Amino acid sequence: MVYKEVVYVVSDSVGETAEFVVKAVATQFNSSQIEIRRNSYVDDIEDIEDIIMLAKKGNTIIAYTIVIPSLKDYLDKRASEESILAVDLLSPLMNAFITRFNKEPNHQPGLMRKLDEEYFRKIEAIEFAVKYDDGRDPRGITKADIVLIGVSRTSKTPLSMYLAHKRFKVANVPLVPEVPPPDELFTVPRKNCIGLIISPDKLNEIRKERLKALGLASQANYASFERILEELDHAEKIMKRVGCPVIDVSNKAVEETAGLILDILKKERSF
Structure with missing residues (x-):
């Protein structure tokens, strides 16, 4: 046979x-x-x-x-x-x-499968951060694990990418006086949102350097103290309305701020 x-x-x-x-x-x-x-x-x-x-x-x-x-x-x-x-x-x-x-x-x-799943979750989170960077699509706000809000040059994008590598889906929204914040921002749970603030002096310094890198005059309105104070005041009002935790990023590295964000989220979601 x-x-x-x-x-x-x-x-x-x-x-x-x-x-x-x-x-x-x-x-x-x-x-x-x-x-x-x-x-x-x-x-x-x-x-x-x-x-x-x-x-x-x-x-x-x-x-x-x-x-x-x-x-x-x-x-x-x-x-x-x-x-x-x-x-x-x-x-x-x-x-x-x-x-x-x-x-x-x-x-x-099953460790290989676990590693593969973690890798693909990280890739998905990175793609999410790119897609919903700088308020491009407000629909990402309701899908995100973390929503970062703040004025320009408060490290929203670097933080989004750093946290994405930790497998968190992050959307970030710039707060500008001339642009009403998206309605979705006021529908997400406060524990999912983090406000980023910065001192006027530090923001002025950063924006001047940014203008210099772009070959523009450092006296532009973007870096003026009057404009910066207006933006920070507007952002503070929005953050109070949202009721979200706030972090001062003035003298913090991205890694340090990310650690504070994760600590806040852990504390908020434990209640």
Whole structure:
């Protein structure tokens, strides 16, 4: 009797890594007859027994990525008892890490998937920050984890990007006397909004440097004290209306301000 060639891919997580390796090897044998059967989230002895019972009936191999020691040992034991060829795809490299780097593995399944999910959440948050930067689309206000408001040059954009790398979706809105704030700003929970203020002297200094970098006259209205005081007064009124926490960014690095924002959010959302 000719048995079909089957490779059982067994994992205590999704099993994508093991399946990819098996497919890569199978292509080297130019065999379209090999069937690959993936068994994901194997987390108890009963699951392993089911696979053993299937594998013992044919011309099979078990290729596995199991990091839970008790399950790995059980699979090795049962495969040996039933004369099934079982290949551990992780242990040789894990043992090399242990030997060379003198570190112990976590023995926790699903960490690769977790890392991938965190990476994609960060990318999504960065794209969000770019899309809803500088009040471009007020719809982002209601979708954001954090909304930053303040006058021009209070580090709203750098903060948005920094917090996006922490996987927070951030929208920021400039407060300008001539432009009414979007209605959405007054509908979001106060705990989601942070006001950014700055001293007039510091803002004057920053704006003059900005004008210089753009090749414009430093005496422009944008950097005048009268204009700055008008903007700060307008911004303060909006922040009071919103009822949001306020941070003075005058002499703070972006990282320091971001830390304060996260502390405020943690405190606000714990109530």
